[in-house]
Amino acid sequence: MAGAGGDPIELVNLSLDFSRPSSQQASREGERSSLLEIHIYLPDLTFLALMIDQHTQATEIMDMIIATLGLNPTEARHVLSLWLVSADLQLQLKPNHCPTQLFGKWPVYLRKYTSVSPKTAAIQKPLVHLKRNVYISREEDLKVKDNEILELLFTEARCNIMDGTYPCDRDLLIKLAGLLCAVQYGPFNEEQHTIEFYKSVHSIFPLSVQSNTKLLDEYCQAVEFAHKKFDSLGKQPTGDTLNDESRLMTAYQTYLSSSHVLPYYGCVFFDGYIESTNKSFLHSSWLAVQIGTNTDGIYIISTEKEEPLLGILYEELTWEYVEMCTCSSAECHHNTSSTTGAGKLQPRMSRKSKHLKGDKIAAMPSLLLQYPASPDEQSEGVKFQVLRVYTQSARLIDAFIDNCSETMKEKCLCSPIPTPEVAVFQSATVASKDCVDTPKFPVSVPQQSADSTHTRESLERSIKSLRKPNKLLCQSFTKDGKCVSI
Known part of the structure; x- marks a missing residue:
C-alpha cells in the first residue's frame, strides 16, 4: 500500500511494518545525544516519562518500562504490549517498531483506515499506551503471577467497563x-x-x-x-x-x-456502520457500531446505546473482505472484492441498487460476515445469515480474523477427536490459505482442560445470547445457497 507522496506503508494485523534502513542503524550510536522525552500511558492514564532517541524500538521501550515498574520480564513481554492510540484509531506495535518514526505517518493511517475528515486527520496525534496484548487468550490473564502486571490488567478491564467499552x-x-x-x-x-x-x-x-x-x-x-x-x-x-x-x-x-464472561473482553475496537432495520422518514438507515475482535470472535456493538447486537465465534464464521468502491451498487462491490477467510461466500450476495443517504458510508470498504441461522430460522429453511459491515478499518479487521482463524485451524488439527463442524472449518480455511499475503503473528492457544472446556461452552452460550436479529438487516440463505430475503 502507498501513502501520501508514494511512501510505502504497510499495516498488517493491527500492526505497522516499518523497517529502519541499515545506514540509519549504523549511525544510531552517533545520534544518541539527541534524546527525546516520551510519555507511556498506563491503563489508569498516569504515565511514565522516558528518554529515547528517534530510533528506539518498542522492545527497548518495553525493557525500560519493565525496569521502571519492576515487572516480571517474561510475563510482561507476553501479556503486555505498546500501542499507538488516538481518538479514532489504535494500533498495536511490533517489537521492532520505532514509535517516534510512526508519529509523522499517523495522518496517513487515519485517512486510510478511519472515516475522519482530512482536517481532523492532520491535527490528531497518537499517544503511546501500555495495554494488554490483543493476541493472547483471556485464560492467560489468570495465569499471571506478577502482582504489578495483574494490577495493570485489572485496571484496564475496570476502565473499559466504566467507560462503556465493555457493555x-x-x-x-x-x-x-x-x-x-x-x-x-x-x-x-x-x-x-x-x-x-x-x-x-x-x-x-x-x-x-x-x-x-x-x-x-x-x-x-x-x-x-x-x-x-x-x-x-x-x-x-x-x-x-x-x-x-x-x-x-x-x-x-x-x-x-x-x-471474562463478557465475550468481547480483550477486544480491539473499530468504528463502522451497518444498515438498520429501523428505517423511516425521520430515522437514518445507518446504525453506527463498534466492531470488536479478539482471539475468540468478532462482535458488533451499537455505539449510541452501547448494546451488543451480534457475536460470532471464528469456528462459525465465513467472511469476505470487499474493497472500497465509489459506486453504490452492491453488485459492483462484489466484483471488485478480494476474498479471504474461512471460506469464500457462496453464493455472493446480490442486492438491487437503491439510493442511500449515506453515500460515503456505502463507498467504504466492508466485511461480509456469514454465520449460522438460529434454530428457529433453520426450522423455516434458512441455513445462514450474512451481515455487511462498512468500515474504513475493514482491511485491518480482515487480517486479524485471518490470523486467528489460522490459529483455530491449528488448534483443531491438534484435537484428538475432531467434530464434523471442526472438519468443515479446517477444509474451508485450507482452501483459502493462498489468498492471504500477510505474515502470521503468535496467537496463544490455551491447552484444553475440563475448566477450559467449561469456559468455552459458557462463552458460546454468551455469544449466542448477544444476537438480536430484529435489529440487524441481514441477508438470509437456504442450505442450497438461495437468497430468501432482499
Whole structure:
C-alpha cells in the first residue's frame, strides 16, 4: 500500500511494518545525544516519562518500562504490549517498531483506515499506551503471577467497563461494583457503607448508570449485598485473614475472571456502520457500531446505546473482505472484492441498487460476515445469515480474523477427536490459505482442560445470547445457497 507522496506503508494485523534502513542503524550510536522525552500511558492514564532517541524500538521501550515498574520480564513481554492510540484509531506495535518514526505517518493511517475528515486527520496525534496484548487468550490473564502486571490488567478491564467499552448487564455491574467497593473501601461496614455512601462514590458504576437517578438508586441498594458478599475475599479456608497484598491480588483475579464472561473482553475496537432495520422518514438507515475482535470472535456493538447486537465465534464464521468502491451498487462491490477467510461466500450476495443517504458510508470498504441461522430460522429453511459491515478499518479487521482463524485451524488439527463442524472449518480455511499475503503473528492457544472446556461452552452460550436479529438487516440463505430475503 502507498501513502501520501508514494511512501510505502504497510499495516498488517493491527500492526505497522516499518523497517529502519541499515545506514540509519549504523549511525544510531552517533545520534544518541539527541534524546527525546516520551510519555507511556498506563491503563489508569498516569504515565511514565522516558528518554529515547528517534530510533528506539518498542522492545527497548518495553525493557525500560519493565525496569521502571519492576515487572516480571517474561510475563510482561507476553501479556503486555505498546500501542499507538488516538481518538479514532489504535494500533498495536511490533517489537521492532520505532514509535517516534510512526508519529509523522499517523495522518496517513487515519485517512486510510478511519472515516475522519482530512482536517481532523492532520491535527490528531497518537499517544503511546501500555495495554494488554490483543493476541493472547483471556485464560492467560489468570495465569499471571506478577502482582504489578495483574494490577495493570485489572485496571484496564475496570476502565473499559466504566467507560462503556465493555457493555454489561445489571447483575454483572452490581457484582463488579461490590468487588470494587471491597477493594477500595475495605470490608463492609454497616454504619459507613450506606446507600448514600454508594451514591456519592463515582468510581464503581459507568456513567450511563451514574447519570440515571432512578437506575442509580436501584443499583446502590443492590450493591450493599454484593459488597458484603466479597468480604470472604479476605479469608482463607482456615478462617485466617489474608495479608493486604494477598487480599488485593485475590480481588484483582476475581474481577478479571468475572469480566471474562463478557465475550468481547480483550477486544480491539473499530468504528463502522451497518444498515438498520429501523428505517423511516425521520430515522437514518445507518446504525453506527463498534466492531470488536479478539482471539475468540468478532462482535458488533451499537455505539449510541452501547448494546451488543451480534457475536460470532471464528469456528462459525465465513467472511469476505470487499474493497472500497465509489459506486453504490452492491453488485459492483462484489466484483471488485478480494476474498479471504474461512471460506469464500457462496453464493455472493446480490442486492438491487437503491439510493442511500449515506453515500460515503456505502463507498467504504466492508466485511461480509456469514454465520449460522438460529434454530428457529433453520426450522423455516434458512441455513445462514450474512451481515455487511462498512468500515474504513475493514482491511485491518480482515487480517486479524485471518490470523486467528489460522490459529483455530491449528488448534483443531491438534484435537484428538475432531467434530464434523471442526472438519468443515479446517477444509474451508485450507482452501483459502493462498489468498492471504500477510505474515502470521503468535496467537496463544490455551491447552484444553475440563475448566477450559467449561469456559468455552459458557462463552458460546454468551455469544449466542448477544444476537438480536430484529435489529440487524441481514441477508438470509437456504442450505442450497438461495437468497430468501432482499
